[in-house]
Amino acid sequence: MPRVLSSEDVEAFRARLCEAAQTLFAERGIEAVTMRELAQALGVSPMTPYRYFKDKDAILAAVRAAAFARFAARLEAAMAQPADPLHRSRNAGQAYVDFALAEPQAYRLMFDLSQPTEGDYPELQGAIVRARRTMTVHVEAMIQAGQLEGDAELIGHLFWSVLHGMLMLQLTGKLAPTIDPAKLRTLASQTLVRGLGIVTP
Structure with missing residues (x-):
């Protein structure tokens, strides 16, 4: 049974996603900021980022x-x-x-x-x-x-x-x-x- 995430857990992971997006942008440009690359950078499944943001555009906006x-x-x-x-x-x-x-x-x-x-x-x-x-x-x-x-x-x-x-x-x-x-x-x-x-x- 998957663990129920608290609001603190959600915000913490959203912050990690945003930090990873900024790092990817710094290292390889905006083309590298994809949901798959973000998942790989954080060591999670490719679908995990979608639990926290609708898409790449929403992450960049955040x-x-x-x-x-x-x-x-x-x-x-x-x-x-x-x-x-x-x-x-x-x-x-x-x-x-x-x-x-x-x-x-x-x-x-x-x-x-x-x-x-x-x-x-x-x-x-x-x-x-x-x-x-x-x-x-x-x-x-x-x-x-x-x-x-x-x-x-x-x-x-x-x-x-x-x-x-x-x-x-x-x-x-x-x-x-x-x-x-x-x-x-x-x-x-x-x-x-x-x-x-x-x-x-």
């Missing part, structure tokens, strides 16, 4: 939802530190960089993977909305403090685009060997601050 939630939590914590709005914005930027460099495969699954079915997963949708909010809230604070003028959403996406582009070049090894990624980010930040006319305290 992995991405958790990553977006961790990402948002880091940026929210950084912006909660007592400081003027500009420095909170810089704190958020550093938290963004720290997350991407600490969890590069999760970061790439978040932003590099297109899932046409995202709308089918409320948890993923909520995590994406929460993460996207961190891209503009620090800009809104600078506008309210009189340090900046303009469209908060547009400016937030400008910061995001520049930072994401630099990080993807770094993570994929596309930066020239002579380029220091940290110095490049500092130069970009200084250039944006001057170009947008941000009033520094």
